[in-house]
Amino acid sequence: MSNQPPHPALLIPGPIEFDDAVLQAMSHYSESHVSAPFVEIFGETLSMLRKLFQTADPASQPFVISGSGTLGWDQVAANLVEPGDEALVLHTGYFADSFADCFETYGVKATQLKAPIGDRPQLDEIETALKEKQYQVLTVTHVDTSTGVLSELKALSELVHRVSPETLVIVDGVCSVGCEEIMFDNWGLDVVLTASQKAIGCPAGLSILMVSGRAIERFKARRTRPTSYFGSWKNWLPIMQNYEAKKPSYFATPSPQLIHALHTALTQILSRPLGQRFADHRAASQKIKKAVTNLGLKQLATRPENQANGMTAVYLPEGVQAPEILSSLMKKGVIFAGGLHKEIATKYIRFGHMGVSVIDPNRQDVDKALEALKIGLSEVGYKV
Amino acid sequence: MSNQPPHPALLIPGPIEFDDAVLQAMSHYSESHVSAPFVEIFGETLSMLRKLFQTADPASQPFVISGSGTLGWDQVAANLVEPGDEALVLHTGYFADSFADCFETYGVKATQLKAPIGDRPQLDEIETALKEKQYQVLTVTHVDTSTGVLSELKALSELVHRVSPETLVIVDGVCSVGCEEIMFDNWGLDVVLTASQKAIGCPAGLSILMVSGRAIERFKARRTRPTSYFGSWKNWLPIMQNYEAKKPSYFATPSPQLIHALHTALTQILSRPLGQRFADHRAASQKIKKAVTNLGLKQLATRPENQANGMTAVYLPEGVQAPEILSSLMKKGVIFAGGLHKEIATKYIRFGHMGVSVIDPNRQDVDKALEALKIGLSEVGYKV
Numbered sequence: 001m002s003n004q005p006p007h008p009a010l011l012i013p014g015p016i017e018f019d020d021a022v023l024q025a026m027s028h029y030s031e032s033h034v035s036a037p038f039v040e041i042f043g044e045t046l047s048m049l050r051k052l053f054q055t056a057d058p059a060s061q062p063f064v065i066s067g068s069g070t071l072g073w074d075q076v077a078a079n080l081v082e083p084g085d086e087a088l089v090l091h092t093g094y095f096a097d098s099f100a101d102c103f104e105t106y107g108v109k110a111t112q113l114k115a116p117i118g119d120r121p122q123l124d125e126i127e128t129a130l131k132e133k134q135y136q137v138l139t140v141t142h143v144d145t146s147t148g149v150l151s152e153l154k155a156l157s158e159l160v161h162r163v164s165p166e167t168l169v170i171v172d173g174v175c176s177v178g179c180e181e182i183m184f185d186n187w188g189l190d191v192v193l194t195a196s197q198k199a200i201g202c203p204a205g206l207s208i209l210m211v212s213g214r215a216i217e218r219f220k221a222r223r224t225r226p227t228s229y230f231g232s233w234k235n236w237l238p239i240m241q242n243y244e245a246k247k248p249s250y251f252a253t254p255s256p257q258l259i260h261a262l263h264t265a266l267t268q269i270l271s272r273p274l275g276q277r278f279a280d281h282r283a284a285s286q287k288i289k290k291a292v293t294n295l296g297l298k299q300l301a302t303r304p305e306n307q308a309n310g311m312t313a314v315y316l317p318e319g320v321q322a323p324e325i326l327s328s329l330m331k332k333g334v335i336f337a338g339g340l341h342k343e344i345a346t347k348y349i350r351f352g353h354m355g356v357s358v359i360d361p362n363r364q365d366v367d368k369a370l371e372a373l374k375i376g377l378s379e380v381g382y383k384v
Numbered sequence: 385m386s387n388q389p390p391h392p393a394l395l396i397p398g399p400i401e402f403d404d405a406v407l408q409a410m411s412h413y414s415e416s417h418v419s420a421p422f423v424e425i426f427g428e429t430l431s432m433l434r435k436l437f438q439t440a441d442p443a444s445q446p447f448v449i450s451g452s453g454t455l456g457w458d459q460v461a462a463n464l465v466e467p468g469d470e471a472l473v474l475h476t477g478y479f480a481d482s483f484a485d486c487f488e489t490y491g492v493k494a495t496q497l498k499a500p501i502g503d504r505p506q507l508d509e510i511e512t513a514l515k516e517k518q519y520q521v522l523t524v525t526h527v528d529t530s531t532g533v534l535s536e537l538k539a540l541s542e543l544v545h546r547v548s549p550e551t552l553v554i555v556d557g558v559c560s561v562g563c564e565e566i567m568f569d570n571w572g573l574d575v576v577l578t579a580s581q582k583a584i585g586c587p588a589g590l591s592i593l594m595v596s597g598r599a600i601e602r603f604k605a606r607r608t609r610p611t612s613y614f615g616s617w618k619n620w621l622p623i624m625q626n627y628e629a630k631k632p633s634y635f636a637t638p639s640p641q642l643i644h645a646l647h648t649a650l651t652q653i654l655s656r657p658l659g660q661r662f663a664d665h666r667a668a669s670q671k672i673k674k675a676v677t678n679l680g681l682k683q684l685a686t687r688p689e690n691q692a693n694g695m696t697a698v699y700l701p702e703g704v705q706a707p708e709i710l711s712s713l714m715k716k717g718v719i720f721a722g723g724l725h726k727e728i729a730t731k732y733i734r735f736g737h738m739g740v741s742v743i744d745p746n747r748q749d750v751d752k753a754l755e756a757l758k759i760g761l762s763e764v765g766y767k768v
Contacts, residue, residue: 004413005413007415010414010415010416012416014637015414015415015416015417015637015640017414018413018414023411023412023413023641024411026411027410027411028407029388029391029407030391030394030399030400031391031394031399032394032396032721033399066451066452066455066589067450067455068450068637068638068639069636070613070614070635070637071450071451071636073613073614074614074615101613102614105610105612105613105616106611106613197639203414203639203641203642204417204450204637204641205589205641205642225489226489227490227611228458228489228615229454229461229486229489230452230454230455230458230486230615231458231612231614232489250724251454252452252454253398253399253454253579253581254452255452255581255642256399257410257588258587258589258642335419337416340634
């Protein structure tokens with residue numbers, strides 16, 4: 001069991017519950033960011049990310065920078081496209097709107113391809129869009145945290161490579177890396193960006209990316225300088241390469257404590273076969289989705305193949321208010337999140353089930369949550 | 385005494401040694417970034433920063449964003465100036481070059497006013513420069529971490545307000561906030577930017593800024609949108625205002641653990657009169673500077689009024705190599721930093737003396753370091 005002080009189980013789609021050893025690593029004594037022991041830890045962390053993203057291509061490049069998942073969007077917009085370029089943004093919820101806004105900030109035209117809430121753009125629509133214009137990048141939110149809609153990456157990437165081979169495939173994996181299968185090399189992905197606090201299971205504060213050799217070449221061939229300073233790969237690329245080669249190097253001070261925590265989290269993840277980790281998340285997700293269906297609740301993501309394995313977004317029954325049920329759950333020691341999709345924010349709640357809450361056999365978080373949800377709904381007057 | 389595992393005393397100009405309670409706060413159990421308990425902590429943290437920066441003007445605006453000190457430059461360049469604007473950058477070492485590079489990234493013309501190594505631009509030179517051109521911002525590095533040169537802010541700011549009243553006064557306080565006196569309101573400063581891991585005494589991972597009401601007005605009057613997304617005050621200003629008003633709000637996920645640690649560090653700092661804290665740093669600095677002078681070593685910062693109170697940069701004696709003395713110090717349990725100023729990097733070393741290493745009476749870090757330096761120098765063949 002956990003040695004942490006008693007606290008409600010945090011079952012939102014990030015931040016998630018953290019393992020004791022990961023939290024312990026957060027309180028590591030102070031080290032120089034260029035000391036041999038820390039350079040070793042940071043270098044190993046970068047190498048472990050290659051395994052997590054399933055890339056063996058030495059040209060692939062991991063980045064770990066203090067920030068949040070959002071900083072990953074800036075990195076893409078500032079390094080891989082130039083003002084006047086075109087981005088095709090596949091929309092499955094809130095985060096596509098934001099990514100598009102980020103592109104526009106950097107003078108890049110973002111065209112959104114939208115699907116009805118709970119669905120995702122279909123391959124034939126995407127093919128049509130790709131044939132209409134030369135897009136430098138296509139972005140897809142692997143799991144949109146606002147809707148729990150899962151996108152399919154393999155067939156999508158194949159389509160892009162076939163129809164528009166110059167278009168880089170950019171994956172927002174903030175709510176998927178660590179709980180959904182991602183085969184970076186095999187699927188021909190160019191960027192997968194994520195954050196530390198979701199299925200990777202490390203406290204918030206890190207922007208994490210894997211970038212393909214092809215995307216790095218695209219970056220190096222820019223006609224203009226990167227349009228960010230803190231997010232510039234011109235500044236960070238040599239630093240990341242040096243750290244992984246175990247050589248001290250400085251651009252901006254990393255957070256040794258967060259890197260230690262990430263190192264611990266990745267060591268735990270890679271101590272078991274990745275396939276088993278994804279299977280565990282799928283099994284927990286199936287159990288949860290079956291349970292909410294049995295409660296008579298409908299998910300935002302309508303079709304099984306559209307449903308994320310690390311979270312579940314469910315519409316509230318008629319007459320049940322989100323604050324009411326969230327507060328009832330809280331009294332039972334369970335924290336869910338409210339809605340986030342602008343058009344329907346008050347009509348649904350979100351249940352995150354990633355990391356130790358589904359992997360650690362000593363935790364009863366999921367069962368406790370399902371029980372609390374059932375009782376909570378009946379308490380607020382909903383008859384199952 | 386500290387409950388941390390035995391480790392060498394980290395006496396570089398940041399990251400510094402951290403207090404046990406601050407490190408303990410880093411391993412806080414997971415919380416939602418929009419939960420009432422965390423919103424309370426974040427709100428209090430922002431309010432405490434007002435006290436640290438000595439501003440009572442309600443129009444002043446603190447920002448705390450996941451990142452590093454460098455992200456503060458991006459925030460200034462992306463929010464307070466527009467492409468084509470002019471910045472006057474006062475140069476006292478490495479960090480002015482970088483800040484200027486950051487401005488250029490955002491299409492802002494940076495003019496550097498340089499001083500010889502170890503000195504700072506003089507007020508009459510600055511006055512002349514300000515009269516030559518309309519600068520939207522002037523930047524000054526309060527303490528340049530590469531040289532240990534201290535800039536004087538009060539007279540500088542008075543000069544700018546008198547000669548070029550439209551020019552915003554931007555202070556890079558990365559190596560000064562928490563150990564050098566800064567009177568934000570009284571001195572008429574517009575931005576002081578810093579990072580968590582130096583004299584504030586919280587692990588790295590946070591970009592911290594105080595912004596004047598005047599600068600916020602300038603930001604709001606922009607003709608163009610901010611040129612960063614992650615660093616955009618358009619995105620962050622409502623979030624910071626909401627957190628301080630204890631209202632949950634979301635743009636990008638903050639790091640609850642780092643915010644808890646910052647809250648703990650600020651609570652400790654504000655538990656004593658600030659004046660006492662600055663006096664303690666001055667006293668330790670005087671003692672160190674006297675000791676290195678007695679060892680026959682020369683500082684980069686030549687004149688006493690140019691010398692920082694939180695660090696000391698000293699030239700190595702003829703024939704002594706930096707790796708040799710740094711390694712000798714390390715064997716004695718003390719970590720100093722090498723040189724950083726490009727032109728003379730191999731010729732000097734840096735001793736950081738900020739935070740608990742000088743404030744906590746139970747720590748002997750400074751005495752231990754001075755003793756190690758004396759013995760280390762004699763071991764590598766230097767006769768005092």
